[in-house]
Amino acid sequence: MGTRLFHHCSGRDLPDPARPAFNSFVVSGNLVTQVGFGLEGHTAWKDLPRIDLGGAVVLPAFADSHVHFLQTGLTFLGCRLEAATSLDEVLDRLRAHAVRSPDEWLLAWNLDETMLREKRLPTVAEIDRAVADRPVWISRVDLHSAIPNSRAVAWARRVHPPAALHHDYYYRDDYVVLFSRLMRDLPRPMKERALELARRRCLARGITTVHALEGGWAATNDDVELVADFLARPGFHGVVYHQSDDPGLARRRGWPRLGGCLMVDGSFGSRTAALAAPYADDPATAGVVYRDDANLERLVSLCADQGLQLAMHAIGDVAIDRLVAAYRAGRRRHGPRPLGNRIEHCELPTSAAIAGAAEAGALLAVQPAFEVLWGGPTAMYARRLGPDRARRTNPFRTLRAHGLPLAGGSDSPVTPLDPFLGIHGFVNHPTPEERLDLSEALAAFIVAPHAFAGEDRLRGHLRPGYIADFVCLSRDPCQVPASRLRDLRVDRVFVGGQEVSTDHSQEEPA
Numbered sequence: 001m002g003t004r005l006f007h008h009c010s011g012r013d014l015p016d017p018a019r020p021a022f023n024s025f026v027v028s029g030n031l032v033t034q035v036g037f038g039l040e041g042h043t044a045w046k047d048l049p050r051i052d053l054g055g056a057v058v059l060p061a062f063a064d065s066h067v068h069f070l071q072t073g074l075t076f077l078g079c080r081l082e083a084a085t086s087l088d089e090v091l092d093r094l095r096a097h098a099v100r101s102p103d104e105w106l107l108a109w110n111l112d113e114t115m116l117r118e119k120r121l122p123t124v125a126e127i128d129r130a131v132a133d134r135p136v137w138i139s140r141v142d143l144h145s146a147i148p149n150s151r152a153v154a155w156a157r158r159v160h161p162p163a164a165l166h167h168d169y170y171y172r173d174d175y176v177v178l179f180s181r182l183m184r185d186l187p188r189p190m191k192e193r194a195l196e197l198a199r200r201r202c203l204a205r206g207i208t209t210v211h212a213l214e215g216g217w218a219a220t221n222d223d224v225e226l227v228a229d230f231l232a233r234p235g236f237h238g239v240v241y242h243q244s245d246d247p248g249l250a251r252r253r254g255w256p257r258l259g260g261c262l263m264v265d266g267s268f269g270s271r272t273a274a275l276a277a278p279y280a281d282d283p284a285t286a287g288v289v290y291r292d293d294a295n296l297e298r299l300v301s302l303c304a305d306q307g308l309q310l311a312m313h314a315i316g317d318v319a320i321d322r323l324v325a326a327y328r329a330g331r332r333r334h335g336p337r338p339l340g341n342r343i344e345h346c347e348l349p350t351s352a353a354i355a356g357a358a359e360a361g362a363l364l365a366v367q368p369a370f371e372v373l374w375g376g377p378t379a380m381y382a383r384r385l386g387p388d389r390a391r392r393t394n395p396f397r398t399l400r401a402h403g404l405p406l407a408g409g410s411d412s413p414v415t416p417l418d419p420f421l422g423i424h425g426f427v428n429h430p431t432p433e434e435r436l437d438l439s440e441a442l443a444a445f446i447v448a449p450h451a452f453a454g455e456d457r458l459r460g461h462l463r464p465g466y467i468a469d470f471v472c473l474s475r476d477p478c479q480v481p482a483s484r485l486r487d488l489r490v491d492r493v494f495v496g497g498q499e500v501s502t503d504h505s506q507e508e509p510a
């Protein structure tokens with residue numbers, strides 16, 4: 001790739017993104033070797049090829065700390081329902097996709113009934129009236145429950161006879177078993193196409209690194225290796241977290257980490273996140289705990305003995321309390337680790353859990369877009385949890401005040417691959433005292449994910465010795481009103497100093 005000079009830009013770096021740190025820089029191979037002001041006028045660089053960045057604001061590229069990469073790509077091949085506002089629109093989208101798609105299954109994704117006019121999920125009979133000639137599987141937006149049509153119900157009875165519909169949808173263990181079987185049987189060429197679509201969408205949003213949480217009930221080990229091999233190709237970067245209790249594959253591949261969405265509990269949307277008090281809109285349940293204390297302690301000790309970082313999913317207060325207790329006990333028993341164990345989501349922590357997580361040296365992978373979509377006094381959190389608990393969800397400022405590192409992510413396909421939506425969520429939290437400032441929000445999507453993976457000496461800054469992944473923007477984020485941060489888009493994206501396409505027309509239609 002040689003050496004080249006980039007100039008005519010307003011270069012920014014963290015921790016102070018408002019201050020221009022350079023207006024020109026040199027890249028050799030894929031590394032930044034020099035940054036400064038007016039380098040294009042220096043005789044040392046006069047013979048280098050030059051790339052004029054047109055006065056753009058330049059930032060280090062974004063990273064997403066929590067992506068289900070294969071599933072994200074599959075949503076671009078299926079019927080996407082996140083924009084639907086009524087049951088009629090859901091059914092119309094299913095019909096239209098059935099006309100376009102020759103696939104044996106109709107897979108639909110990202111249905112959020114709290115955004116529909118009717119505030120309910122479709123029934124099996126309603127889906128049958130839209131598509132009856134093939135099985136239909138509609139994944140709820142949280143990927144913790146799904147609604148089938150009659151053909152899919154018949155399939156479920158064959159492959160998992162104990163499966164039982166709960167109000168016309170599958171959830172809890174039945175959902176896990178059935179979704180795992182469905183994903184396993186999808187053809188490999190379809191999965192390969194899905195991975196390419198996920199990569200394109202990431203790059204179009206300025207994301208050049210993902211933490212890919214793969215496997216477990218959502219994919220086979222072969223699928224995990226397919227994703228890992230794809231992410232190892234030049235032009236993009238991924239860190240794989242194998243969602244398994246078995247470290248065998250991680251050790252064989254040399255990954256110093258295990259887990260991801262290894263679930264301690266479920267989600268608020270499906271009423272499976274584990275709570276100390278019942279759900280406000282369904283007092284008959286307080287959620288589900290999927291792992292007992294002995295299981296958590298065994299996993300923590302296993303990873304400590306194997307030298308692996310552990311990442312686990314905990315959303316409700318009960319689940320977070322239990323996971324934090326296991327992490328604290330592990331730290332007392334095994335000492336501090338080179339990389340702290342991760343808590344994925346951590347949406348409703350108690351005060352005791354926050355203090356305990358800090359004592360345990362935990363790292364928190366959080367999804368601030370959840371507050372954009374479901375926070376506030378009238379949205380899903382308030383309906384499921386009631387107003388008092390809803391005001392305590394995702395307490396970012398409190399977590400930071402206790403010294404807990406926060407890495408931003410999307411949980412895609414649960415929320416879009418869009419770092420500016422997440423940055424908006426940090427800065428505009430519905431509970432004002434839990435808001436972060438813009439520099440903290442940017443750092444959570446630029447620097448922190450690399451630190452969580454032990455790659456922060458190579459990625460996350462535009463300084464000599466760092467990988468030259470960067471984005472160009474025509475608008476300065478530090479000059480944009482906080483209420484409009486979600487509207488920002490990148491104009492150009494460079495990976496290792498090479499420009500990559502951000503052509504949205506290459507993406508599959510929703």
